[in-house]
Amino acid sequence: MAVTLHDVARLAGVSIKTVSNVINDYPHIRPATREKVELAITELGYTPNLTARSLRSGRTGAIALAVPDLALAYFAELAAAVIAAAEASGLVVLVEQTGADPERERELLRSPRLKMTDGLIFSPLGLGQEDIAALEVPYPLVLLGERMFDGPSDHVTMQNVEAARAATEHLIAAGRRRIAVIGSHEGEVIGSAGLRLRGYREALEAHGIAYDESIIGPSMAWHRESGARAMRELLARGVGFDAVFALNDTLALGAMRALLEAGRRVPDDVAVIGFDNIDEAQYTVPSLSTVDPGRAWIAETAVATLLERIAHPQSDVPPRLLLADFSVVARESTHAA
Amino acid sequence: MAVTLHDVARLAGVSIKTVSNVINDYPHIRPATREKVELAITELGYTPNLTARSLRSGRTGAIALAVPDLALAYFAELAAAVIAAAEASGLVVLVEQTGADPERERELLRSPRLKMTDGLIFSPLGLGQEDIAALEVPYPLVLLGERMFDGPSDHVTMQNVEAARAATEHLIAAGRRRIAVIGSHEGEVIGSAGLRLRGYREALEAHGIAYDESIIGPSMAWHRESGARAMRELLARGVGFDAVFALNDTLALGAMRALLEAGRRVPDDVAVIGFDNIDEAQYTVPSLSTVDPGRAWIAETAVATLLERIAHPQSDVPPRLLLADFSVVARESTHAA
DNA sequence: GCAACACTGTACAACGTTGTAGCCCCTCGG
DNA sequence: CCGAGGGGCTACAACGTTGTACAGTGTTGC
Known part of the structure; x- marks a missing residue:
């Protein structure tokens, strides 16, 4: 054999x-x-025998990709893009799920299982600024999706603040003034939730709209279910709003569902915009306006950057921050009433 | 270092x-x-150094999972379940995308890249009965999702025919008689499309309903977009129908979208049922009735079966066919009008 | 007091591949 | 006719680990 x-x-x-x-x-x-x-x-x-070849050459031809959960559409589509980009470079991809658990994320970084790969593309959810030390790892690492400052690794990310600001301004331009938020993480500053909320507040401020905590709907999980729940809570509070900025598309879909159940029409009564531009956003009824954060570009750039670091391990090129272009995708859920 | x-x-x-x-x-x-x-x-x-350990021991601690496309919700959720099950057994998972291209699927089976893994869980879309010889591979292999007869490998699969029949009967029980199909593959016999269509026909036959080709909407791709397109074509034909059996949920969501655009109410004018029970089916408006084919059980069983074959490579246990239990999940899209 | 036996540790080979050094032979310039 | 150079190939070592064989040291049983 x-x-x-x-x-x-x-x-x-x-x-x-x-x-x-x-x-x-x-x-x-x-x-x-x-x-x-x-x-x-x-x-x-x-x-x-690739194992023997790896041992001899020190290269495995595999990279690892760590995401919170493949069942989340955004990460599934991201993984699909990363795998496709890697395959174009002759690499295979080992996929890990962290469940967005900070403890498991830290553990992953130290895991010897990564010894089977040449490097890691890591999309952390739970890690914060205080974990920067944990990112000092002895293998090439490219971070995705959250902006951390002064970290030791390359970072390919979306412009969370600016894109969220653009999304909010899209609602303001449509004449909305009472813009609720779904999916905030209280007290968070540098995570996706914190950054997107910041963009939201910047937009409000720029247009002289007061920030009103009573229409901010927190939700740690970013599932459809939690989006629906957060929206029901918001509705139960009895506060008025004419628009919703959901911090991602999945939350937005859940929120739309809850709005429709409650008899609110989208976009007539409430305009809804999401974030991520996942595939299904264009097929819902009404179709979901959202921000395209440049996922394909992020995937390709992450693989290319990692490959470069793998090829030149000792290079003293300082950590780079690579920002994807974003665009607001206007669909039915924010059409003028 | x-x-x-x-x-x-x-x-x-x-x-x-x-x-x-x-x-x-x-x-x-x-x-x-x-x-x-x-x-x-x-x-x-x-x-x-896991590479050295692998070379010495002959075991890598990794398995490969090959699916058509992670951007398809069903496969993303399947992959999430497989990765979770593998992790519970201390394994990591290398994910490959075949794009449902038969040529790439055959190529994958021979690919030396698999030498980096202990075995393969393979969910083929394009392979047919004529490719059975290609499945004679020198490593443990577990097939998912399609029923092939007399293949040389273990097979963990859903009961496509029976589940499709149950889905169709659910529509019939709701009083529907003109049941259209979305997503058929013309001439296919043993693929998911062929098997599900067979279940559909069996249900019709059992209830004395004639099979009518004019309400069968073919679509090779099983995306939301193609579901919407197929439905539009069906509507354009001007043939009457009061229900739709979409051969998977994604097609169903696209078809629902097209129905609503055309002013048909779901379920009042047209009842819709899908297949797969992907997460989002319960959050759409109306929520989508579907068949749960037992995805979680399939993932766990596939990993367990593969592990067993890896542990006993020379065992002369004959290839097994493991069938998951299914259940019809009734939601709004098939509620009685 | 001596064989038998566990305990604790070592040396060496092997997994299958590729890098390095070197050998032989041929060709070519001088 | 000889040395230099390079084409074409081989032998050997090494990547980092674990299995096998074995060598000491006590400890036990008789």
Whole structure:
């Protein structure tokens, strides 16, 4: 079963190094020899043992991708894009789920399981500024999705503040003034929730609209279900609002559902905008306005950046912050009434 | 940077094998020695090189999962479940996307990249009965999601025919007689589309309803977009129908969208049922009736079965067919008018 | 007091591959 | 005719780990 270079070499009547050379396209081999070897390879059905090759070369040809949960549409689509980009570079991707648990995220960074990969693309949810030390890891690391300052690693991220501000301004431009928020994390500053809320507040401020805590709907989880729940709580408070900025699309879909159940029309009574531009946002009824944070670009850039760090491990290029372009995608859920 | 057993052994003043023994919990080590070694390990920050361990032991601790596309909700949720199940067994998962391209699926099976894993969980879309020979691979393989007969590998699958039949009967029980189909693959017999269509026809037959090709809407792709397109085509034909069986949930969501655009009410004018029970089915408006094919059980069983084959490679247990229980999930989209 | 036996540790080989050094032979310039 | 140079190939070591064989040291049983 396990056909090795030795077997091929014996059959072809050459040394194993010659077989290795044929496989690796070493130029100085006589055509006759090459043919002999290739014949033996196909006859035995030899395929190289990648584990041995990795041990010898120090490279595995695999990268790890750690996301909170693949069942979340945003991360599923991100993972799909990363895997596709990696495959284009001849890499395979090992996917880990952290469940957005800070403890598991820290553990992951130290995990020896990463020894099987050449580097890590990591989309943390629970880590904060205080975990920067944990990011000092002895392998190439590219962070996604949250902005951390002065971290030791490259960072490919969306412009959370600016994009959230643009989303909010899109609602303001549509004539809305009482803009509720769904999905805030109280006290958070540098996470996606904190940054997007900041963009929201900047937009309000720029247009002279007072920030009103009573229409901020907190929700730690960013599931459809929690979006619906947060919206029901908001409705139960009896406070008025004519628009909703959901901090991601999934929350927005849940919130829309709760609004419709409560008899509020979207967008007539309440305009809704999300964040992420996941595929399904364009197929809901009404279709969901959102911000496209540049996911495809993020995936490609993350893989390219990681590859560069893998290729030049000792390079003293300082950590880079790479920002994706974003765009507001206007759909039915924010159409003028 | 690269701390090895040698470094630890030198610092602790023992042989490398002793260090190895400490790490692998070999029982006969004096407490004093163990302590010395553990001290050296933490001082140097040693972590084992999994590549070397794999080469030596022949086991990698990784499995591969191949799905058509992670951006498809069903496969994202399946992958999430497989990764979680694998993690519970101490395995990591390498995810590949085949794009449902038969050529790439065949290629994947022969790919040396799988040499980095102990086995493969494979959810093929494009492969047919004629590809059975390609499934004779020299590593443990568990197939998901399609029923193939007399294949050489274990197969964990949903009861496509029976579940589709139950879905159709659910519509019939709600008083519907003109039941359209969205997502058929013409001429297909053993793929998910073919099997589900067969279940549909069996249900019709059992209730004395004639099969009418004019309300069968083909669609190779199973995206929301293609579901909407197929539904629009069906509507354009001008044929009457009072229900739709979409061959998966994503198609159903797209079809619902197209129905609503066309002014047909769901479920009043047209009842809709899907297949898969993806998370979002319960959050759409109206919420989508569907069939839960037992995804969680499939993921756990696939991992457990693969692990068993990995543990006993030469076992002559014949290929097994493991069938998940299914259930019809009745929601608003099929409520009695 | 001596064999038998567990306990504790070591040395060496091996997993399958690739890098390095070097050998042989041929060609070519001088 | 000889040395230099390079094409074509081989032998060997090494990547970091674990299995096997074995060598000491006590300890036990008789």
